[in-house]
Amino acid sequence: MGYLLLAALLVAVLYIITIYNTLVAKKNRIENGFAQIQVQLKRRYDLIPGLVQTVKGYMECEQDTLEAVIQARNEASGALAQIKDAMKNREGIKNLSKKEQRFVNQLDRVEFLMEAYPELKANESVLRLMEELGSTENRIAFARQAFNDFVYSFNAYRQSFPQNLLAAKFGFDRDASMLAFDDSKLIQQMPAASL
Amino acid sequence: MNFFEAQENARRDTWQLVILFLLAVGGLVLVSTLFVSWFYVTFITHDSVPFTLERYLSSQVTYGTGLVILVVVGIGTLYQHLSLAKGGKNVAETLGGRQLNPNTATKEERRLLNVVEEMAIASGISTPMIYLLEDKSINAFAAGLTIDDAVIGITRGAVEKLERDELQGVIAHEFSHIFNGDMRLNMHLAATLHGIVLIGLIGEFIMRHLGRNGGANGRKSGGNNLIILGLGLYVIGYVGLFFGSLIKAAVSRKREYLADATAVQYTRFPAGIAGALKKILYYQSTIHSPSASTYSHFYFSQGVSSIFATHPPLEERIRRIDRKWDGKIPAYENPVEKRTFGEKTENGEEQRRFLQGAVAAAVLSVGSVEEDGVQKAHEAIAGVDKMLQEKLSEPLGVQAAILMLFYQEAYREELFASVKQKSPYLLLEFANLLSKESEVYKKEAVLILTLALYTLKNLSVEQYRIFDSLMQTFVDIDSKVSMYEWSLIYIIRRNMETYFGERKVPRQLKHSHIGAVKNELELIFSMLIHDQHGGDEAASSAFDEVMHTIGAGALKYRYSDKISHEMFEHAMKEIEVVKPGVAKRVFEGILYSVKSDQMVTPDENLFVHAVALLLQVPLPREFSWQSN
Numbered sequence: 001m002g003y004l005l006l007a008a009l010l011v012a013v014l015y016i017i018t019i020y021n022t023l024v025a026k027k028n029r030i031e032n033g034f035a036q037i038q039v040q041l042k043r044r045y046d047l048i049p050g051l052v053q054t055v056k057g058y059m060e061c062e063q064d065t066l067e068a069v070i071q072a073r074n075e076a077s078g079a080l081a082q083i084k085d086a087m088k089n090r091e092g093i094k095n096l097s098k099k100e101q102r103f104v105n106q107l108d109r110v111e112f113l114m115e116a117y118p119e120l121k122a123n124e125s126v127l128r129l130m131e132e133l134g135s136t137e138n139r140i141a142f143a144r145q146a147f148n149d150f151v152y153s154f155n156a157y158r159q160s161f162p163q164n165l166l167a168a169k170f171g172f173d174r175d176a177s178m179l180a181f182d183d184s185k186l187i188q189q190m191p192a193a194s195l
Numbered sequence: 196m197n198f199f200e201a202q203e204n205a206r207r208d209t210w211q212l213v214i215l216f217l218l219a220v221g222g223l224v225l226v227s228t229l230f231v232s233w234f235y236v237t238f239i240t241h242d243s244v245p246f247t248l249e250r251y252l253s254s255q256v257t258y259g260t261g262l263v264i265l266v267v268v269g270i271g272t273l274y275q276h277l278s279l280a281k282g283g284k285n286v287a288e289t290l291g292g293r294q295l296n297p298n299t300a301t302k303e304e305r306r307l308l309n310v311v312e313e314m315a316i317a318s319g320i321s322t323p324m325i326y327l328l329e330d331k332s333i334n335a336f337a338a339g340l341t342i343d344d345a346v347i348g349i350t351r352g353a354v355e356k357l358e359r360d361e362l363q364g365v366i367a368h369e370f371s372h373i374f375n376g377d378m379r380l381n382m383h384l385a386a387t388l389h390g391i392v393l394i395g396l397i398g399e400f401i402m403r404h405l406g407r408n409g410g411a412n413g414r415k416s417g418g419n420n421l422i423i424l425g426l427g428l429y430v431i432g433y434v435g436l437f438f439g440s441l442i443k444a445a446v447s448r449k450r451e452y453l454a455d456a457t458a459v460q461y462t463r464f465p466a467g468i469a470g471a472l473k474k475i476l477y478y479q480s481t482i483h484s485p486s487a488s489t490y491s492h493f494y495f496s497q498g499v500s501s502i503f504a505t506h507p508p509l510e511e512r513i514r515r516i517d518r519k520w521d522g523k524i525p526a527y528e529n530p531v532e533k534r535t536f537g538e539k540t541e542n543g544e545e546q547r548r549f550l551q552g553a554v555a556a557a558v559l560s561v562g563s564v565e566e567d568g569v570q571k572a573h574e575a576i577a578g579v580d581k582m583l584q585e586k587l588s589e590p591l592g593v594q595a596a597i598l599m600l601f602y603q604e605a606y607r608e609e610l611f612a613s614v615k616q617k618s619p620y621l622l623l624e625f626a627n628l629l630s631k632e633s634e635v636y637k638k639e640a641v642l643i644l645t646l647a648l649y650t651l652k653n654l655s656v657e658q659y660r661i662f663d664s665l666m667q668t669f670v671d672i673d674s675k676v677s678m679y680e681w682s683l684i685y686i687i688r689r690n691m692e693t694y695f696g697e698r699k700v701p702r703q704l705k706h707s708h709i710g711a712v713k714n715e716l717e718l719i720f721s722m723l724i725h726d727q728h729g730g731d732e733a734a735s736s737a738f739d740e741v742m743h744t745i746g747a748g749a750l751k752y753r754y755s756d757k758i759s760h761e762m763f764e765h766a767m768k769e770i771e772v773v774k775p776g777v778a779k780r781v782f783e784g785i786l787y788s789v790k791s792d793q794m795v796t797p798d799e800n801l802f803v804h805a806v807a808l809l810l811q812v813p814l815p816r817e818f819s820w821q822s823n
Contacts, residue, residue, distance in 0.1 A: 029319060036316055128302070135309035142317035145463060150319065 019163050023172050026154040030176050033147035037179075038080060040139040041100070045077040047136060048107070051129045055110075058117050062110075069110050072103040144179055151176045198459040201515065205453035209446055213380075216442045220387060223435040224268060227394055228261040230427050235260070238420040264394065271390030279382050283339020283346035284324065290336075290620055291591035292326030292348045293653045307354050310363050311347065317461040318370045323347050329589030333357065333475045337369040338378060345373045356478070356527075357471055364458050364468025371457035377450045384443045391439055395432020401425030447505040455512055469516045476509045477524045583636070586628060587643065593650040594662050595624035600640050600683060601669035602629065613668045617661055638797040640683060641804055648690050656695055663688070676760050678722070679798045681767075682805035689808055706773040709780055713750065715766035716781065720788045721753040722763060723799075727792040731755055737791045745780075745787050771809050778810040786815065 052066050059066065076099040083092040120126050155175045158167045167173070235256050287294075295304055308325060315322040323337075323345045330350040339345035347369045357365065372378060402425030458468045506512075513520055586592030598621075602610065614622045636643060654662065666687065670680045692698035706712050721738060728734040731754050738752040770781055785806055789799045807814045 033319065036319075040316070128305070131302070131306060131309065135306075135313060138309075138313045139316050142313050142461075146317050146319050149460070 016166065019166055020170055022157065023154075023163070023167060023170060026150065026157055027172065027176070030147065030150045030154055033143065033150045037140065037143040037147060038083070040136060040143050041080055042077070044133070044136045044140065045073055045080070047129065047133055048073045051110075051126075051133065054123070054125055054129060055114065055117075055120060058120050058123075059113065062113055065106070065109055065113060069103070069106040072099070072106040075099045076103040148178045151178050198456045201456035202453055202460070205449050205456060209380075209449045209453070212442055212446045212449065213384075216384065216387075216439065216446070219435070219438055219442065220268070220391065223391060223394075223431065224261070224264050227264050227428065227431045228257060230431065231260040231264070231424070232257040234420075234424050234427065238423070267393055267397065268387075268390035271393035272386045275386040275389035276382070279386060280340060282344050283337075283378075284344075286338035287324075287326035287346045287348045288655060288658050289618060290326075290328060290348060291589065291594075291658075292328050293590065294655065295325045295327055303354050306359065307349065307362065307366075310359065310366050314363065314366045314370045314461055317367065318374050320345075320370060320374055323373065325349070327351060327354070329592075333365075333471070333478060335365050335369055337372040339373070340379050340382065342373060345378075347373075352478075353471075356474060360462075360464060360467035361471035361474065363462050364464070364471045367458035367461040368454045368468060370461060371454035372450070374457065375450065375453060377447075377454070380450070381443075381447060384439075384446060388436060388439045388443060391435040392432055395429050395436060398425045398428025398430070398432055402429060444505055448507045451506050451512065452515060455516055459516060465516045469513050469520070472509050472513045472516075473524050474527060476513075477527050479509075583628075583643070584646075586624070587646045588650055590650060590653055590658070591621055591624045592628070593647045594618075594621055594654075594665075595628045596636075596643060597647055597651075597662075597687065598625055598665060598669060599628055600637055600643065601666060601680065603669075603673060606672045609672055610669060614665060617665050621665075637679075640679075640797060640801050644683065644686055644801075648687070651687070651691060652694050656697075659691055659695065663691075676764075678726070678763075678802055681764070682798075682801045685767075685805045686801075686808060704772050704774045706769070706777055709747075709773075709777050712766075712770055712773060712777070712781070715769045716747075716784060717750050717753050718758060718762055718766045719770070720750065720784060721755070722758060723785065723788040723802075724752075724791050725755050741784075741787050741791050745784050747784065767809065773810070775811075778812055782806065782810050782812045 048069065052070055056063075056066060076096070079092070079096040079099040083096060114120050114126075157163060158172055158175065232254060236254075295308060297305070297308055300308055304327065307327075311325055312322055320342055323339070324347075326346055326348040328334075328348055328350045331352040332350055333353040333356055335347065335349040335353055337345060337347050347366065349365070353362065353365060402422055405421045405425070455468060459465050462468070510522070583596065586596050598614065611622065611626075614625055651659070666684055670676055670684055689698070709716070720741070721734070724738050724741065725731065725734040728737050731752075734755075735752040738750075739748075742748050742750050770778075773781060785803065789795060789803060795803075804814065
């Protein structure tokens, strides 16, 4: 009888250890997911100077636009570099997403203008850059999506029985929050055709 | 598709099946234990008391045999574990994959690598290595037992025929296999099945050997009894294997659904993977690629569907992703014709041939590459028949084609066994190719070789090492090395070893005058001339004639019975280290010897090519790509 009790206790302790470790692992995945978003944002910033350099020769009448995109890129890149301890620095994130939004708008403009230059589409290195840029945009989207999936997985685990009894005691007292996008509001609206 | 729910369902179903599998294995061990102890009591101890379950359970014998059978199954499982537990890299290389390098990737390969990184981010797994397989069908696989060790392989057909979204779906599917540890699960099941088979194998062994021996010793009843034991174990083992395989296949199909659902989670774009599946369905019914079936078992999709199929039918997979699917497949145009860069792709083909030609010209004429030399090679290549040409452009096919040049019908079984042991996938290609008349190809050896060397350089060092040892086996099989074999293997090794930077550069060139290699030259010239004239006498006078022409009257003919292969090889080593001026004269002598009967056979042609490479002298025009 005594042995049985001991065995049951041992199993219970092991189970609790597993819960703790899983919580830690899931939390870390979220943090890593967040870092991944930053990595991909930086990757996109790094691609821009090369792109501008390549298209500059073709788009001579659009120098202002090109300068504006470089400007916006530098600001956004600066905002990204300033962020430390990203999970808690809400102010920094807010600043970054504002700058990022402006940069994306500028970049969209450039991409739109590029449509008017057929010779750009025939240029091998432009095509290559566009593939890289497109891929990076995908990566940013996937990184955000993965972040949200990790948050979902963490929250679902934390709220289920019996973890819900223990999580708070282990210091995981709050749900992680998903990324809110600045364009969330825009998504709800009808697309406006403004040029 | 509600992918989270679909994933949960698939996971739950898997676990039920795995538990069923474990129960089946347990039941099997139990049944065989009962059977063996029944046999023991009935035939060995000749106990007349009827046997009840209670007696079984209280018998020492039962526990003893139970333990023995568990150990047997355990050993079988462990053994198979060890042999299956190869790294992912290993699997991909056996299948003839080439690792993609971001720095040298083409536009399409770059797109693939980007897609892989995107999916690595979406799944939160570090980026695995990517291998490209030169195969026209659309397929992909994941291999490797742990996440760090995982690789993804994908066919050229998939990279070229799929749109970006579809490619993303396929890659996401493979990431899901990695993430969910499906390769590992599959290996555990396969290894356990092997343990079960071992019971059947032991039964078979008993029936074949012990049963018969018992009879021969005059203890007829003992022999018969042993046959009962053997037969029982045999039946138990193979019935177990049958049901075990059924469950294993069912598990594998569930994991495919899980991977499809997870792919949708990663891409959040069901149309991508559904589109890829539809495309596979379309091309499956229109183009039949014979090599596609070679790799069916652990791939993205599988052609046949049966209860043993490891993949669910494509239609059902599509329907689960896209509930509204009406069963219609869009009529995909042949991508090469439809797309605007279609012409470019054709150009690519042309360009590749041209490149092959340039390589061929550089390899074989040793000297400078001339424009018309390339042109000539180009034309010759276009003349090779289509099937062989295709084989020569992909890594497994090219190995098979070269082995075919070494092939000797008399040693069929030994040669097949050696290929099977070294590389089972190569065996399939090899067997496919051999159905053609291989003797015809041997006459075209020079041309085939020039094309082959281009593709052969896509092998990794390890892949080449295995291939090299296979070539050696093919040459050594009849325990003598012909001039033809020597030339063939010399040309391949010299090129490949130089390419891999493994060639041992000979000691400094030491023979500065022709007299220093007099013995060697006598030997080589004599061999060459002897092969052209029947008998030593005719050869001897032809020899003197040739020597007179090249002003080397001091050389004496060697009788063929005084020449061994070792001497020949030694001679070739010696003439490799003559100084350039001497090399020219040596080569001249060889050319005259070869032409002593006024004609050049394909074998001689090949030999001249090898010697030109060995001496690093330019090849005269008449020794062309094609044999006459």
